[in-house]
Amino acid sequence: MNKNFTIESIIELNFNDSQIRDISYNSFIPEIKKLQTNRSKVLVEKQNNCKLVFKVESCDITAFRASMNEIISFGKVIDSTLQIAEIS
Secondary structure, eight states, X not given: OOSSOOXXXXXXXXXXXXXXXXXXXXXXXXXXXXXXXXXEEEEEEEETTTEEEEEEXXXXXXXXXXXXXXHHHHHHHXXXXXXXXXXX
């Protein structure tokens, strides 16, 4: 990773219950491997208060944006799935 500077961010996804958080966490784990590059690192952890916390560290803005877009897209999939489940 470039040592001149890094870009760091934390994204928190808040869930209504821990079961949905756990399902989401387990769904995202395979995707985490794709986000690990020499330009960007992403960590995800479950927290007791029904949160998933994503920590992103990148050495350039392009890699940072790509990682952020993946996390946001993942969040949209979760949201859409929950909306469909509510309708059913």
